[in-house]
Amino acid sequence: MLVMKFNAGLAKSLLMAASIGMVVPLVAQTAPKKTAPKGGAAKPAPAPEAAAEEEAEIVLPGSVIARSGGGFLSLTVEGIHFKLSFYDAKKKPVDADAIRAIARWDPVNKAGEERSILNPADEGKALRGNVAVRPPYVFKVYLTLIGPDDVVLESHVVNFRG
Numbered sequence: 001m002l003v004m005k006f007n008a009g010l011a012k013s014l015l016m017a018a019s020i021g022m023v024v025p026l027v028a029q030t031a032p033k034k035t036a037p038k039g040g041a042a043k044p045a046p047a048p049e050a051a052a053e054e055e056a057e058i059v060l061p062g063s064v065i066a067r068s069g070g071g072f073l074s075l076t077v078e079g080i081h082f083k084l085s086f087y088d089a090k091k092k093p094v095d096a097d098a099i100r101a102i103a104r105w106d107p108v109n110k111a112g113e114e115r116s117i118l119n120p121a122d123e124g125k126a127l128r129g130n131v132a133v134r135p136p137y138v139f140k141v142y143l144t145l146i147g148p149d150d151v152v153l154e155s156h157v158v159n160f161r162g
Contacts, residue, residue: 058091063141063158075103077137077162082129084118084143095124098145098153103129105141105160110134137162 062076062083071094072087082103086096101118118127141160145153 060085060087060091062162063160065143065156065158067154073143073156075141075143075158075160077133078128080132080134082116082118082133082141083121084127085122086125093125096120096127098127098147100146101127102144102146103141105133105139107134107139108136133162135162 060072060074062074065073065075067073070089072089072091074085074087076083076085084096084101084103086094088094099120103116103118104113106113114131114133116129116131116133118129120126121128137160139160141158143156143158145155147153
């Protein structure tokens, strides 16, 4: 009588090879076929200005907040602290119009809330926090921008995914 021993490594390799062999033909078969439009006329190429405009779309880092008066805010974790950057409507960096901000969040790995005061940094173009933010970076941030004479300029709630 012939007795065969089960080899887990060999079984995993065979299963992986079989699954790859089944997936590759399916992907190849489902790719859409490129056909010319009816009538034999090809689509006109987009204008160079439009193509350059699409390519020049600026993507801001972190959680982006659209401001009611135009412009954007970008909240990121740089190093171990929050950084709030200010941008105009064309997504170009501008000077911060708030003298400080307050961030409040409920971290996943700790009981209770954390709070941080964000003070001017990067030559006035951003505000940087004073409390370490620990991962995982999945929480709501309650952000309040403070202007001169301690006037509240704006408040935002951000679903932060850093």
